[in-house]
Amino acid sequence: MSRIVYLNGEYLPEADAHVSIFDRGFLFADAVYEVTSVLGGKLIAFDGHAVRLQRSVDELGMNYKVDMDELLDIHRQLVERNSLEEGMIYLQLTRGNPGDRDFVYPAQDTTPTLVLFTQTANLLNNPKINTGMKVITVEDQRWARRDIKTTQLLFPSMAKMMAKAAGVDDAWMFEDGAITEGSSNNAYIVKDGKIITRHLGNEILHGITRAAVLKFAKSAQMEVEERAFTVEEAKNADEAFITSASTFVMPVVEVDGQALGDGKPGSVAARLREIYLDESLKQAI
Template identity: 70%
Template sequence: MRTVYVNGDYLPETEARVSIFDRGFLMADGVYEVTSVLGGKLIDFEGHAKRLQRSLGELDMPSPVDPGELLEIHRELVTRNDLEDGMIYLQITRGAPEDRDFAFPDPATTPATIVLFTQSKPGLADSPAAKKGIKVISIEDIRWGRRDIKTVQLLYPSMGKMMAKKAGADDAWMVEDGMVTEGTSNNAYIVKGNRIITRALSNDILHGITRAAVLRFAREAQMEVEERSFSIDEAKQADEAFITSASTFVMPVVEIDGVALGDGVPGRVSQRLREIYIDESRKAAV
């Protein structure tokens, strides 16, 4: 049985409780982060901690812990759950006032809710999907305008994943005004020659922690990076494509809307970037 963290306490998962008045439950008024664990160590923790603070700040939501305490909680959960490979999910909400109300509660009287739990994923870095690549479909992006804030409003991304599953694909890329924004839970890229193309940072997409690291490693490896929008039609004509996220690292995309990319197998650039990212991340893990 897993040990989880709820508002300062480490508890068996069966004993964990959150109020029915919690605004994360009633209003999706909360933010989250997912940090991968490889070999019992945290991957890109500092980046996730910084983005968490940014998300909280954008929503004028106080943090119940400081970065040092947050790292200690993550490490304690790794130890208590004997986690070798997997993920730690963190969620902070605006708390549980005495009743439901659209107005924000006073943070002086309604403390934030903080929950963390582990997910064991043995062999996370050796995913079979990375060897064969994934298939994606395109769907309309109808989310709210502040996708740069990592909120728990994940209904449409969940619907997108189900649309993909129904179509016999693995995931979906969302399209707005004719251009790809991002995947349902990941950033999207295409490759033309030695040039990696991905949408520039803005309020339209999540500022991926894995994205930042992968683009840095790509530039260090003398690969050309172009941050601009691209269409689904351009993507279908690319040599290869891939996605990045904390849980998938670098995952090759081999088919878009039924159109195979290149030879229909993971391409050289995406495979090499996956190797570099995992190797370098292991070295820097805490």
């Protein structure tokens, strides 16, 4: 059965959903996006994603006001129409179709393009939970406003392919010798029991999962330090992990070919994943 997707107010079979070639999302990556996880047919951290969407829209000066109730209804409709139990809902908002190609932003009354679709995925039982991920480090060559969740994802895609060519799972990007984040996730190391992750700024995405995990870690009396850490620190960490909407908390066991700790998923990551899932499922809507 074909997926049912949402496009500008309509629910359509995916084969019937079409966007203009003049849409600025296609021509300029003039678009923002969010990905919300679904577990047991319920949305995880929906409010956080909606709030961040509005922030991205505001930072780019797009003509769109997030209606929380309307957006929640669209998400729930897609879950129901696609019988989605476990997976993700992808949302993309573009500045719209001005009718031609021009670097200058179109008139403010240009209608934005809003697209949402579902993806099924094995989120709870990803095999990497037991084996851990291996990563390489690559120089960060993205634009300077990584705090805005735009669809400008060419370099992260290139980083993913560099990791694939190296026979590992992902890439952590670095700038001036310090790790910024993973290609599609926030990065963390653990040293002497302390969780270390880069502080918020324009250099990294302000992860919704990141915020929740750090809050839960502090509530569990875990020590957290938000600062830049170097590639060398990462290689010499006791353990490491990533967070994202689709991986929750996922252990990292190797950086640039160097095993961390005993080369197995660490206890801090395991505990944080357990806490995160427990609390998030309680709050799922």
